[in-house]
Amino acid sequence: MQPNRSRLRYLLGYRCFAKPALYVRFLAGFRKPGKTGQNTALNAPVGVSAWKKAGLANHYLEGRYVEGVRKVAWVTSGAPIEILRALGFYVFYPENHGALCGARKVATEIMQAAEQQGYSPALCSYARTDLGSLLSGKTPLQKIPRPDLLLACTNICQTVLSWYRCLAEYLNVPLYLIDTPFLFRDATPDQIDYVKRQLEGLIPVAEQVAGRSLKWSRLRQVVSWSKEATQLWLEVLETAKAKPSPLTAFDGFIHMAPIVEQRGETHAIRYYRDLLKRLQNRIQRREGAVKEERFRVLWDNLPVWYRLRHLAEFLAERGVNVVASTYTYAWAELAPMMDSNRPLETIARTYLHVFLNRPARSKLKVMEKMIHDFQIDGVILHSDRSCKPYSLGQMDQRDHLVSRLNVPALLLEADHNDSRAFAEQQIRTRLEAFVEMMEQRK
Numbered sequence: 001m002q003p004n005r006s007r008l009r010y011l012l013g014y015r016c017f018a019k020p021a022l023y024v025r026f027l028a029g030f031r032k033p034g035k036t037g038q039n040t041a042l043n044a045p046v047g048v049s050a051w052k053k054a055g056l057a058n059h060y061l062e063g064r065y066v067e068g069v070r071k072v073a074w075v076t077s078g079a080p081i082e083i084l085r086a087l088g089f090y091v092f093y094p095e096n097h098g099a100l101c102g103a104r105k106v107a108t109e110i111m112q113a114a115e116q117q118g119y120s121p122a123l124c125s126y127a128r129t130d131l132g133s134l135l136s137g138k139t140p141l142q143k144i145p146r147p148d149l150l151l152a153c154t155n156i157c158q159t160v161l162s163w164y165r166c167l168a169e170y171l172n173v174p175l176y177l178i179d180t181p182f183l184f185r186d187a188t189p190d191q192i193d194y195v196k197r198q199l200e201g202l203i204p205v206a207e208q209v210a211g212r213s214l215k216w217s218r219l220r221q222v223v224s225w226s227k228e229a230t231q232l233w234l235e236v237l238e239t240a241k242a243k244p245s246p247l248t249a250f251d252g253f254i255h256m257a258p259i260v261e262q263r264g265e266t267h268a269i270r271y272y273r274d275l276l277k278r279l280q281n282r283i284q285r286r287e288g289a290v291k292e293e294r295f296r297v298l299w300d301n302l303p304v305w306y307r308l309r310h311l312a313e314f315l316a317e318r319g320v321n322v323v324a325s326t327y328t329y330a331w332a333e334l335a336p337m338m339d340s341n342r343p344l345e346t347i348a349r350t351y352l353h354v355f356l357n358r359p360a361r362s363k364l365k366v367m368e369k370m371i372h373d374f375q376i377d378g379v380i381l382h383s384d385r386s387c388k389p390y391s392l393g394q395m396d397q398r399d400h401l402v403s404r405l406n407v408p409a410l411l412l413e414a415d416h417n418d419s420r421a422f423a424e425q426q427i428r429t430r431l432e433a434f435v436e437m438m439e440q441r442k
């Protein structure tokens with residue numbers, strides 16, 4: 001599309017019409033009485049104001065109009081996006097889009113388009129959803145902006161290497177890869193320096209694509225916004241320490257969208273401030289997310305996006321509140337590491353220490369602490385067929401929890417996005433047995 005036409009479409013189509021219409025729609029919807037919580041064992045989930053919800057939806061809406069107006073980067077979930085934000089990029093997360101497809105129950109159909117082109121069903125279902133969407137053009141978002149730059153970081157897995165190389169070839173756009181050495185202990189100065197030098201290498205590449213120079217004051221500002229949002233997200237999750245817990249981990253999976261997609265923007269800060277206030281009010285009213293909370297459970301690994309509501313209700317009907325998850329916590333635990341006065345070193349250190357770039361024993365330590373802090377009665381370890389790095393070591397972790405900590409633990413086999421791996425009846429039976437186990441220990 002011609003640059004002038006793109007700008008006109010952005011200004012008139014998006015700024016003057018679509019964005020105001022989106023806010024009006026959300027504000028009007030906000031006044032309708034909520035339906036959730038009336039016939040189930042769950043109270044209506046704590047949300048944020050309609051204005052904040054619209055701010056989140058606006059991120060995807062802008063994506064439909066942004067091509068040719070702002071530069072677009074597609075990034076992996078663990079990519080250090082602060083440099084791109086400071087340069088004004090519109091940042092799109094294929095993994096989040098995959099989760100959205102999963103939650104809308106269209107991911108399996110979309111990923112089959114990738115499988116028909118020869119991609120193995122053993123490949124991560126986020127990658128298959130993303131590639132399937134690219135090959136078939138199917139998406140619940142109507143339109144995904146074409147990237148000008150791809151940024152992948154190996155701190156979450158090695159799958160992203162091949163996935164993003166395929167994207168670079170299909171889309172014919174530059175790909176910048178950041179390699180993070182696996183941490184067996186805390187990062188050494190050499191390891192931090194190694195990643196920092198790659199960040200320094202990213203700056204001229206991103207500047208060239210963006211057509212502008214990086215302002216260091218802006219980068220410092222973005223890093224401080226990232227830190228503040230991460231800190232607030234941690235406080236949100238920690239409200240679940242209250243008894244009864246005001247939120248479930250299933251709510252947390254939904255509310256994590258801003259910390260992933262809008263980290264480094266002010267909207268994420270406003271969103272979590274609002275959510276935190278509402279959760280604190282609920283704690284004061286002593287109102288739980290589950291009407292009769294009898295058991296408090298920890299969830300390990302990614303959610304099962306296409307069965308979120310189903311699992312939340314099934315467990316709540318049996319008095320189970322899944323109050324915490326290692327997955328949502330992974331986006332919160334590193335807040336103290338950030339320091340806007342040393343942005344590149346801070347970014348290098350923080351993104352090196354993400355959950356999946358540390359050994360299984362490190363996750364086990366975090367789980368033990370969560371079991372203590374959240375007064376957990378049992379643990380569900382989702383053995384996610386897609387995500388090998390997250391699922392590795394779960395059998396040993398389960399055995400450790402059961403034998404050393406005397407905590408009932410269940411290994412539940414499924415897949416975060418591929419509904420063909422969800423054996424409904426078997427999962428119900430195993431969850432029933434798990435609840436009985438907790439019952440016997442009461």
Ligand code: SF4
Nearest residue numbers: 124126156157159387
């Ligand atoms: S394999 Fe796991 S970490 Fe890697 S992209 Fe898939 S879900 Fe994310």
